[in-house]
Amino acid sequence: MTIVARVDPLNPDEGVIERAAEVIRRGGLVAFPTETVYGLGANAYNKSSVLRIFEVKQRPADNPLIIHVDSLDMLHEVARDIPEEAYKLMSKFWPGPLTLVLPKTDRVPYEATGGLDTVAVRMPAHPVALRLISRAGVPIAAPSANLSGRPSPTRGEHVVEDLYSKVEMIIDGGETLYGVESTIVNLLVKPPVLLRPGAYPVEEIERVLGVRVHVPGFARGLSEAERALAPGMRYRHYAPETPLLLVETDRYDADGLARLTLKVAELASEFKEGKVCVLASKETLARYSGLGAEVLSLGSRSNLYEVAHNLFSALRKIDELGCRVAIAEGFPEQGLGLTIMNRLRKASSRRFFT
Ligand code: TXA
Ligand code: MG
Secondary structure (H helix, E strand, C coil): CCEEEECCCCCCCHHHHHHHHHHHHCCCCEEECCCCCCEEEEECCCHHHHHHHHHHHCCCCCCCCEEECCCHHHHHHHECCCCHHHHHHHHHHCCCCEEEEEEECCCCCHHHHCCCCEEEEECCCCHHHHHHHHHHCCCEECCECCCCCCCCCCCHHHHHHHHCCCCCEEEECCCCCCCCCCEEEECCCCCCEEEECCCCCHHHHHHHHCCCCECCHHHHCCCHHHHCCCCCCCCCCCCCCCCEEEEECCCCCHHHHHHHHHHHHHHHHHCCCCCEEEEECCCCHHHHCCCCCEEEECCCCCCHHHHHHHHHHHHHHHHHCCCCEEEEECCCCCCHHHHHHHHHHHHCCEEEEC
16 A cells, blocks of 8 residues: 655655655655655665665666765765765755765665666755655665656656555655756766756856866767666656657757747648647747647746756646647757756657758
């Protein structure tokens, strides 16, 4: 049986937190909200609990987990030889959606790191997540709380959809703030490498480090060959069941957007049978009226936080609407746009350029 407990995300009921912490201590699984997406948590030190995460999510065993800590003391339990640059970033961005890849200590089982000698660690900026780690008294290994391959959950309902009856407890703290996962950086190489763009734009990380961060093709959601080399990057991710077509352009000015929306409309009109779904933006929404398509707005192109926040919900919505095909507009790859394009490219079955 799964306990589903609703809490006020900013001021969670201590009784619920204590009950969840008890589940973690006893080796069980708890899904909980973070400021990015919901996580599926287990005691990071307990091998069999960690293995159960992989089983429940149907996740490949070599795709490593992120370990969540509540303090620098706890960080030092799981990571060693931490470079100076890491402290620079942590003092600026922790608690928050930044994950650092660091050498692991012996306390972290290889089950959690996919066999690697490094560990991905972050300190979440969500009261429920932080209190849960503190009360449990152990670091919590937690991937996103979706079934492997599905869009990450940004609401309690999404977690219930994917994991009900498979875990001991789901803490429902409403909608998450960012709606996309943490930014993952590897500081153990020079120059540092962006392993996954996320809720903090890479430009902000570069500003604090004072050096350029290498953005490989796989971080942009491209380049299958390179992706095969990075842990956890080679699997199809975030994908709705409905085939998703992504339309990109090289310039997102008025002309570029005009071409892009024409292409989206042209593709939409090619499908004569069954419903077509369009993932648009506030600025372009009106251009698709009269197509008979189901048009969803992700938010304004001038506020990419809004677009990121709505993205995974929209990908789940496409399936709920029973569309035959979905067509999404692209976004420029600056700031959070890089994160949005990484997720859209990985979710898409085909890309078009205009
Ligand atoms: O925002 C987030 O990061 C969310 C919340 C729950 O904290 N978690 C999350 O976890 O997105 P997950 O499992 O969906 O993504 C973890 C990814 C792996 O797929 C892998 O790409 C990377 O983190 N990763 C983990 N350990 C690594 C390591 N030692 N070296 C390189 N990459 C690693
Ligand atoms: Mg995930």
